[in-house]
Amino acid sequence: MKKHIITILALTFSIAAQAQNFQPVDRWLDDNAAKMGGRVMLMVYKDGQIVYSRSANNMTMAQKMAGRMMARRMGQTPSFDDYTASTRQPMASCSKWFSAALVMTFIDEGKLKLTDTVGKYLPMLSQHGKGRITIGQCLSHLTGIKAPELRESMADMRNARSMDDAINQIAQQPIEGAPGTVFHYSNDGLQIAGAVIEKISGKSFETLFTERIAHPLEMKDTDFGKGPVALPAGGAGSTPNDYMNFLEMILNKGTFKGKRILSEKSIAEMQINRLSPSVKIGYSPVEAGNFGYGYGEWVMEGGAVTSPGLFGSFPLVDNQRHYAGFLMCVYIKNDGRNERYKQLKSLLDTAMK
Template identity: 65%
Template sequence: MKLRSLFLFLITIYSTATRAQNNFTNVDTWLKDNAAEMGGRVVLVVYKDGKLIYNHAENNMNIKQKFVARLIARKQGKKAELDDFNSTSKIAIASCSKWLSAALVMTFVDEGKLKLTDTVGKYLPVLSQHGKGMITIGQCLSHQTGIKTPPLKESLEEMRQDNFMDDAMADIAALPMEGTPGKVFHYSNAGLQIAGAILEKISCKSFESLFIERIAQPLGMKNTDFGHAKVALPAGGAYSTPEDYLNFLTMIMNRGVYNGKRILSESSISQMQVNRITPDVKIAYSPAEAGGLGYGYGEWVFDAHTVSSPGLFGSFPWIDNDKHYAAFMLCFYIKSDGRQQRYKELKQLVDEAVK
């Protein structure tokens, strides 16, 4: 405990010293003003030029927020964590998981063990048996499978009941189609779940062990996992910390390299950031807070130089390839009203602070 306290103290001192070079006063104010709307606890970390340049938390949960946190934890069969947030706090990051999972798939593409044009029926006959074998790996990563899925919450609850990945595939195989693969965008869990199942088939390893081996360990993400569930949920089952996730963002920002070691090829990084929602793609479902955004592989394309993968509970990771910085805001709340505007406001303030 003493070592952890010392570590947090040193991080705070370092962050404070770095602020002399960057004026984050407006960011401080924004976090203080918005914390109450974001669950009462929020922490933001920003990385640029090889160092952490900002690390600040606001913690002021009210009675109602604590009650909601306990209620959610009880439904998940877990104990509510009500401690103050900091850069080492570990919580469920929901759809921020998609970015991690897409990157894991791309490691197999880099090794030639998969092609983005491979059809899923090649690996999962049950999908072919239900008329879904023609879907490609790339379409799985970009939510363009053409499968009509139930609402995200309902879909997750169903998959949590599965004991094996094959059970999850049988569930997805039985779903109806709503359009031609590649021509319909439907933000859901299905595509990445299929991709995860394929990784397990070709490697004979669990999705979680593959993630640890290929992403978490090389990036020093010691406190990130997929919940050690019976069946991993690639689209929304990860738990992480601001520190850990920032390591992942640093790798993406540095075109696949982390601490001198290549994790992903530059080609994979580029392909992940191409907007796949072209004019001929119908949007069947997109979260309200993502209106007007593009989507690549596991990540939203905000504009020509900004990519992100926000989660259901409000956490917001992003990379600005123009200003060459990465940031991660960790929070936990359900109400999504005004989220996209909130994200835009925060990013603009950080853009102004970063020099």
């Protein structure tokens, strides 16, 4: 009897998934794949299951040639196969969502407060007039630090020999406004927050991420690399399967398969738009459009949240329609990217009805 009930439930979920109209989404993937590096993979989760999973591969000869050159530089064998749910790619700024969630685990445990100032843990920042920046401001790009361009900043961080070395580099950056008054999207705030939790715990950022996020969320193919310094703002590599586990936790207000990863309060705090009218925009990427910003994630119209990366991947949680999606792609040219995000979300919203 129990076996029959399980079978009926499985069929019910299958019929519900088939009832959703994803044909416009199929067409969108096929039409846009060439503009997004040639290969894309989209997964959508709703009501406890993956309701959509599809790849599109329309790589041009030029894209394949560029891929071969890049692979040679990195000492790798080029591959032009379709992306799958287990394909691992660099996440760039999609990493920020992971890192903000990791910091919030310390908030939940009372080991850190969002109002704590970073100089308490990192004296080097106090010596350069940045000690009064709070943890909350680090997570929302409101540090007031005038950071270099994102790619330059990432290159500088990769040359750092230790986390202290990375913080020393940030300490010497110029200031463009008082903390909390200027939004400047950058790598610096999350790097500072990462250094703080290392000081508090006595463990490396990579170890903390594995213990507190990756392991409990069964993210077996996600990490921040094995370099001397973790890059919380852009250094993660992940797969659609793994990232979807993270999004499932966010969608379910901090729980994953019955395990509490983050408190509901922390999930809510992360999704509050911190860009009030009084905040000056020092720098915001073009592809963000008019999105707001919370802790490690952009706040879209209607309360949906996202954290797109430099290479185009687009994670999404829609709390109103209760679904999550993850688009994997790798390309640099960001022309029209914000409009593509909005188009895709509109199509998914319709399919979720």
